[in-house]
Amino acid sequence: MEEVNEEPEMDQQQTSASANENINRRKVAADISEQQRTPLLVSQEYGINLLEVENEVKRSQESFQEFLRDCERFEDKVTCKEQKKLVREQNQLCISIMQDKQEVIEALQEMLRMKDKKYLRNLRKNAEELDLKIKEFEDEVETETKAWKDEVIKAEIDHQQKMAMFSDVMTKEENDLKAYYDNEFKRCIEERKTFIDNVEKEFKLSMQSSYDEKARLTELISKKQALLAEIQRDKGRAVVENVQITKRMEQLKLGEERKQLLSRQQNKERNLKLFYAKQQKEAKGRDRILSEKLKRREEQAERRVELRKKAAIAHARKYKAMEQMIEEDLTQLAERALSIDAEITRRFFPSSCKQPQMASLKLPVPSKAQELVPNISQLQLHTEEEKMGAACSLQADTETPVTEGSGTEWEDGKLPSILQRDEKTQPCRETKPSTHKFHWESLGDVISEDKRRLWRAIEKKRREENAVLLDIRYLQGDNELLKKWNAELKKQVLERFGSIPEVSFQGKREDEKKREDKKK
Helix, strand or coil, X not given: CHHHHHHHHHHHHHHHHHHHHHXXXXXXXXXXHHXXXXXXXXXXXXXXXXXXXXXXXXXHHHHHXXXXXXXXXXXXXXXXXXXXXHHHHHHHHHHHHHHHHHHHHHHHHHHHHHHHHHHHHHHHHHHHHHHHHHHHHHHHHHHHHHHHHHHHHHHHHHHHHHHHHHHHHHHXXXXXXXXXXXXXXXXXXXXXXXXXXXXXXXXXXXXXXXXXXXXXXXXHHHHHHHHHHHHHHHHCCCCCHHHHHHHHHHHHHHHHHHHHHHHHHHHHHHHHXXXXXXXXXXXXXXXXXXXXXXXXXXXXXXXXXXXXXXXXHHHHHHHHHHHHHHHHXXXXXXXXXXXXXXXXXXXXXCCCCXXXXXXHHHCCCCCHHHHXXXXXXXXXXXXXXXXXXXXXXXXXXXXXXXXXXXXXCCHHHHHHHHHHHHHHHHHHHHCCHHHHHHHHHHCCCCCCHHHHHHHHXXXXXXXXXXXXXXXXXXXXHHHHHHHHHHHHHHHHHHHHHCCCCCCCCCCHHHHHHHHHHHXX
């Protein structure tokens, strides 16, 4: 019988040993396959790098050949000997640079090949070292498994003995704790029922004094929470009377501190309500003042529109008068030039030329005076008229005070359109200051000094008005930001002091949730 029992044990040992050998062989085969795969991947990467280098060499050779062709063409075009010498020297330098570049590339390719060979040798050495380490690890695993099995058997025996001793002690303690907890739980339930009944009666009687009832309810809820906390703490601690007494004393102190905190919070709420009432009164006064200011602004806007129209008409008339004066001066100059030319031709070339007539001035061929006069389009004149009207309206507005946060409002968005047109037309005037100087110097004999002074004064005034309009444009953005900030502050004030919720008794859990939301 003993021999029969020993045979299956031997078979089991053989099967377990064969299974372990198969697992180890699979691990070794996987490691070898990974070791063989890594040099292939590395060789592929190096092959890709070599192909990229070769492609770059071909591209550089093609570009260099194109450069040589361009240089030969340039040599054919060049006539001076010195330039030809310089071109040849440059070609020789380029050829030497390309040769140096090819030598460097060949040296790099040889370095890459040497690195590939060294890397493959290192991989083979590492594979052999890994095989030796795998065998060593297998031996260590076998010895550790045997030692681990012996330790596990000893630990199980010790654990069973300790559990037998510990189970007897735990049963006694659990029975004692269950009896104590049952008595305490019954007592707490009775107290809770009586407490809830008393609270409901008191709350129904005192609906009118809602704020006082809130304080009482918070005190009662704090006491209830203290009792529940005591029960939960007593469940996880040892049954000792001295510890219970000390904890109850501490809880009573905490209750007194909470009462003091509640009284402070009530005082804060009353102060905040008074502050909110004052703010509402101030807000009503501000609304009344702002409504009056809005009416004034509407009247001012109507006045601005009328002033703009009048100013635009006046400036248009001024510009038309100036254009007529310039045309008359130019016609006088042309007549004087024609008379001088006629006298010269009559004296020196009496037979070849005839005196031209004034009708030739109407031809599209521009004269010198017309070339010097800057091209002023109708759009530029229109923008100048609108800007002058806006500046006049600004002068009228300086007498009225402006409050903080109130920006200048323009009807139909005329001010931004004027500024955009001025930005489009202004650079073409300011890009060539030398032409203006030449123009004014050339017209020294044509235009009188009084007219030039008048035009300079108009130009200076126009620039000042331009600067004022640009300042207004930048101030509009600041005013919009201030308006947004005022709106956000109003929302925060309304969210905090706007609505006071009505008190309704729907259970203690709902009251607790409301208080938590108010605290947040």
